[in-house]
Amino acid sequence: MDDAPLLQTFELSKRYRKRWAVRDLNLTVRRGEVFGFLGPNGAGKSTTIRMLLSLIKPTAGRVELFAKPLHRNRASTLRRVGGLVERADFYLYLSARRNLEIVAALRGDGSGNDIDRVLDLVGLLPRADEKVKTYSHGMKQRLGIAQALLGKPELVILDEPTSGLDPQGIKEVRELIQRLSGSGAITVFLSSHLLSEIEQTATSMAIINQGKLIVQGRVTELLNAGPGMIRFEARPLDRALEILKASPLVAGAVMAAPHIECTARRESAPLLTRLLVESGIDVHAVVPRRTLEEYFLAITEGASDVYIPDLSSPAPGPWEARA
Numbered sequence: 089m090d091d092a093p094l095l096q097t098f099e100l101s102k103r104y105r106k107r108w109a110v111r112d113l114n115l116t117v118r119r120g121e122v123f124g125f126l127g128p129n130g131a132g133k134s135t136t137i138r139m140l141l142s143l144i145k146p147t148a149g150r151v152e153l154f155a156k157p158l159h160r161n162r163a164s165t166l167r168r169v170g171g172l173v174e175r176a177d178f179y180l181y182l183s184a185r186r187n188l189e190i191v192a193a194l195r196g197d198g199s200g201n202d203i204d205r206v207l208d209l210v211g212l213l214p215r216a217d218e219k220v221k222t223y224s225h226g227m228k229q230r231l232g233i234a235q236a237l238l239g240k241p242e243l244v245i246l247d248e249p250t251s252g253l254d255p256q257g258i259k260e261v262r263e264l265i266q267r268l269s270g271s272g273a274i275t276v277f278l279s280s281h282l283l284s285e286i287e288q289t290a291t292s293m294a295i296i297n298q299g300k301l302i303v304q305g306r307v308t309e310l311l312n313a314g315p316g317m318i319r320f321e322a323r324p325l326d327r328a329l330e331i332l333k334a335s336p337l338v339a340g341a342v343m344a345a346p347h348i349e350c351t352a353r354r355e356s357a358p359l360l361t362r363l364l365v366e367s368g369i370d371v372h373a374v375v376p377r378r379t380l381e382e383y384f385l386a387i388t389e390g391a392s393d394v395y396i397p398d399l400s401s402p403a404p405g406p407w408e409a410r411a
């Protein structure tokens with residue numbers, strides 16, 4: 089397997105009037121990955137995706153796909169890419185199959201022979217001849233993904249594919265993405281404003297906020313980077329704080345009534361809970377969190393001065409020094 093990036097952006101930027109929607113974005117996506125592009129609403133995800141699909145022109149910077157500049161090889165490159173931006177639009181009074189036949193005819197690349205395959209992939213083959221208007225929202229979304237898969241693209245770019253779906257629809261789309269990437273033949277780039285979703289499907293990820301890259305890397309590494317946090321709700325709270333502070337497993341603990349924010353490894357949660365209970369404390373809640381989770385929650389909730397943890401390398405825990 090070659091490890092050269094399949095998709096790369098270089099200082100990719102887009103300005104609308106005076107405002108930068110995307111600024112100096114450097115992304116690297118490798119073959120075979122499910123790449124999660126995470127950011128709160130308005131972060132610049134759709135704008136970036138439109139530039140990746142050459143639907144809008146960057147103000148500055150560039151995109152390389154399959155190791156070639158996109159702007160110089162637009163047609164030949166985009167034939168190898170499938171995309172779903174926002175909601176898929178279909179003719180509601182035509183069947184799913186007929187809709188895909190129209191898309192394939194517009195492409196003019198013989199992908200009409202591919203229709204059964206993509207319908208089967210997204211689980212719509214048994215209902216392919218029913219009118220799209222009889223479809224649930226989740227089925228329409230899967231049909232949108234089927235459309236993106238026509239012609240066997242090497243890269244599929246999906247903009248918030250689960251947005252607006254109910255839990256069952258979300259599950260179906262998630263399983264579909266896992267199935268697609270499991271085959272190994274396809275690289276998936278998908279955006280979301282939910283960390284949990286990226287965590288469940290992606291192998292690598294990037295976080296953007298206000299048009300700028302915050303961090304990118306392997307999902308497992310990023311989620312485990314930085315010190316962990318555990319939030320305890322217990323009574324009496326001040327006594328619990330004393331006990332936690334005295335534990336060698338705890339790097340620091342602060343009162344944030346009605347709970348305590350404790351810096352400690354997530355894995356320490358059961359031991360610390362037991363310690364509290366055995367000291368006669370009533371424990372009402374224990375919520376372990378990763379640094380990235382804390383950070384992402386803070387930016388999603390709109391905090392303006394969020395501390396950006398150094399997620400580039402797993403921080404050596406103070407608990408190690410003390411052990």
Ligand SMILES: Nc1ncnc2c1ncn2[C@@H]1O[C@H](COP(=O)(O)OP(=O)(O)O)[C@@H](O)[C@H]1O
Nearest residue numbers: 104108109127128129130131132133134135136
């Ligand atoms: N066509 C446009 N004209 C002006 N501003 C736009 C346009 N498209 C997006 N923006 C602005 O760019 C920023 C990023 O938007 P967008 O890429 O849609 O974010 P996301 O997809 O992450 O929610 C937002 O502030 C949005 O208002």
Ligand SMILES: [Mg+2]
Nearest residue numbers: 133134135248
């Ligand atoms: Mg968007």
